[in-house]
Amino acid sequence: MYFKIAAQNIKKSYKDYTIYFLTLILAVCIFYSFNSIDSQKALIDMKSSSADYISRLTEIMSGVSVFVSIILGSLILYANNFLIKKRKKELGIYMTLGMGKRKISRILVTETFIVGAISLIAGLILGMGTSQALSAFTLKLFESSMKEYRFSISTGAIGKTILYFGIMFLLVMIFNVFVISKYKIIDLLTAGRKNExxxxxxxxxxxxxxxxxxxxxxxxxxxxxxxxxxxxxxxxxxxxxxxxxxxxxxxxxxxxxxxxxxxxxxxxxxxxLNIFVVKQIYSKVNTNFMSMSVICLMLFITILVLSTGISIKKGFELGLEKVTPFDASIAVENNSEKDNLEDVLDKINFKVSENEKYATYNKYISDIKAGDLLSTTDEDYEDINAYFVKISDYNKMLELRGKKEISLSNDEVLLMSSYNEVVKPVNEKLKTSKKVSIKGKEYLVKNDEIIEENLETYFMANNSLTIVINDEFLCNYSEISKSVLNVMYSDKNREENNKKYSKINEDYLSGKYKSLNIAYIASFSKDKIHYDKNGVTTSVLFIGIYLGLVFLITSMAVLALQQLSEASDSIERYKALKRIGANKKMIDKTIFIQTLIYFSLPVMLALIHSIIGVIIVNKEISMFNQIDIRFSALITALLFILVYVGYFYTTYTGYKNIVKNNI
Known part of the structure; x- marks a missing residue:
């Protein structure tokens, strides 16, 4: 009996459930999709790789999903409260006919079970399709082959989705029972007459x-x-x-x-009817200004993450090419003539393989600051040191990379840096003057623009400012800041070589070299840096997109529910409009304007916040590499418009139906 009544109630009130169903289905779809990434065979195969980022990402997603479930659970309770509030009169009639609170609670529990089951099934079906696109997107982010891509369904993600949403619906059932137990029949029957x-x-x-x-x-x-x-x-x-x-x-x-x-x-x-529209907007915005502020900030985070995320990742990856010019590098700092690079490598029993080409160079300490060369007192350059490198060493690096060597006369130098805050002002100076003063002598900068690159492979830009100068200038210099071995692989044994250089870092960090009196040694391979950076940026982007989509759906759903709640509260006002001669077309127009303004206010301010945010992010990322956000901004706009229009239209239609059926 209870199941039949509950099913009839849902069928009768399906229009009221539209927002509820839409939100639940999208929530289930997103939850399943982002928790099923480890089901794809190509992604599973990636787990055997050294970084194992897919496994880590899966673990992180489990933790993030707990936070997401709290947000979605709160949203479901909020939406359910709206439905209960709207049905107070109906529940009061049940009580008037002699039905006890326990039986009414059973009907509501059954309704929640039916709605939950339908939403779960529909959301999982939609999620299974969405997850395939997400898997392909993830493979592309990790720069992996699509050859092994197969359609797959994650039983683990299905189980997790059913468990998490099952708990949410159980809480809704408990909430409904509690709410019904507190209501009095007079409150339920007169609820529709109360007005704000x-x-x-x-x-x-x-x-x-x-x-x-x-x-x-x-x-x-x-x-x-x-x-x-x-x-x-x-x-x-x-x-x-x-x-x-x-x-x-x-x-x-x-x-x-x-x-x-x-x-x-x-x-x-x-x-x-402008007087009516303005006061309606005033009433609801004034009442819900805190929730609209939170929605605005959530939309700001969503727009910023979705519009810049992919571009930031690409910018970081392009910047990696500048900081990893060699397949591998070993750097030894604070050496003396008695303990040079070769001696340190002998101490750790390191040998360059036959399939590797290598070259070494020394970086010499100078007392020159970037500000001295730029002839500026700007505080930004006070702590940026310049270093010397012999032209013969630099040519060895060029030869190792298959590039043409450079010759310098006695009064010429080259300027190099991978710091963007140095590159820009130096390039500006070179436009007006190519002369620099070093140790009281004037030199001519041979390059028209500063050379932007590291002199060894490292995980970040570490070339503050390097002056490449003739060997004769450095013949009496003994203060070596750093000695570096740069290596280029042949096509064979690349993976084994990477492991060899990674082991040096691991042994140093574990303290294995303490007894050898080695002050500092660092070893990095290009592949390892690229894989690590790719894994980190992809993981952050993936989680950002996940949270962004959840925030977007939550924001739109709350705006929709607040408007529909306002419609129920304002029935008496619309009856008054009809009594004074307002026709259906005029009333529908006021509803459209109200809904449009209410949906637009948080979006407009969020867009302004986002413009400032994008400018700041672009400014920061430009220190590594220039990025183009046009593509990701377009995708974000399309996604945002799709969700926005969907919720707006559903809300507008629902609002009209509520008013139409009650006046």
Missing amino acids: DIKFKNPFIYLVSFVLCVASLGFAYKSILKIGLDLRDPMFKSLIVLSIVGTVLFFFSLSGVILYIVNKNKKVYFKR
């Missing part, structure tokens, strides 16, 4: 709040554009807090300011 009072605060409060909002956001934007993503700057955290405060003030004050401005313009205020 619109209380207007002093307009001066809203105007002052709006001015403070503009001032705080303007100052935060200007300051954060100046300092960038410098987490060490004491102002950074304060600016983030100020931005959040400004966002809250925006939604607190905006509706009041709009009402004040429109109220001053009587022609607009009294035109058609």
Whole structure:
């Protein structure tokens, strides 16, 4: 009996359940898709590789999924509360007919079970298709072959999805039972007659709040554009807090300011149903300004992550080419003539293989700062040292890479750096003058632009500023900062060579070389650096996309539910409109305008936040490599529009149906 009544209730109220179903299906789809990445054969094969990032990513996803389940669980409870609120009168009639609270609770529990089962099945089916596209996308991110790609279904992800969402629906059932037990029959029967009072605060409060909002956001934007993503700057955290405060003030004050401005313009205020629309917007924005602030910040994170994530990853990967010019490098620092590079390599019993070509160079200490060469007192260059390298050593590096050697006269030098903050000002200087002063002598810079590269393979840019100069200049120099062995492999035994160089680092870090009196030794292979960086950036991007999509769906669902709740609360107002002569077309237009404005407000401010965020991210990443966000921004826009339009249309249609069926 309970199952039959519950099924009839769902069938009868399917329009009310549209947002609920849409949100649940998308939530299940995303949850399954992102937890099924380890089911793809090509990805499983990757687990045997040295970095094992797919296994790590799977473990991280399990932890992130707990956080996601909390967000989605809260959303489901929020949506369920809306449905219960809307059905108060129906539940009151059940009680009037003699049905006890326990029986009503059983009906609601059965309804929740049916809705949950349908949503799980539909979401899993959609997720199985989406997960295939996601697997292909993941393979592309890891730069792996698509030859082994096969359609696959993850039984583990299905089990995890059923478990997590089963717990969520169980909590919903418990919540419904608890809520019903607290209701009185009189409250349920009169719920539809209760209406929210619109209380207007002093307009001066809203105007002052709006001015403070503009001032705080303007100052935060200007300051954060100046300092960038410098987490060490004491102002950074304060600016983030100020931005959040400004966002809250925006939604607190905006509706009041709009009402004040429109109220001053009587022609607009009294035109058609504008007075009704403005007060409806004021009522809901003023009531929900905190939730709209949170939604705005969630949308900002979503837009920023989705629009820049892929481009940032590509930018990092392109930047790796600059910092890994050789297949492998071994660097020894703080050496003396009695303990040179060859001696250190002998101590650790290292031998270069027959299938490897190699060359060595020394980097000499100088007392020259970047600011000295640039003829500037800018504090940004005070701590940036310049080093010397012999032209003969540099030519050996060029020969090892198959490049043409360079000759220098006695009064010529080359300038090199992989620091972007040095590259830009040096290039600006070279446009106006190619002369530099070194040790009281004037030299001519042979290169038109600074040479942007590391002199050895390293996991980041480590060439602050290098002056390549004739050997004669350094004949009396004994202060060696670093000695480096650079290696290029043949096509054979590449994997074995990588392991050999990785082992040197592992042995040094584990303390194996302590007894050998080696101050510092570092060894890196190009493949290992690329694989590690690729794994880290892919993992961060993957999790960012996961959370971004969850935030997007959550934000749109909450906006939709708030609007539908507002429709139920405002029935008496729409009845009054109809009594004074407003026709269906006019009422539908007010609903459309209200819904559009309500959905647009958090999106517009989130877009402004995102523009500032993208500028800052571009500025930071440009230190490594220039990035192009046009493609990822386009994909983000299409995805955002698809979800936005879907929820907007469903909300608008649902809102109209609620009003239509009650007036």
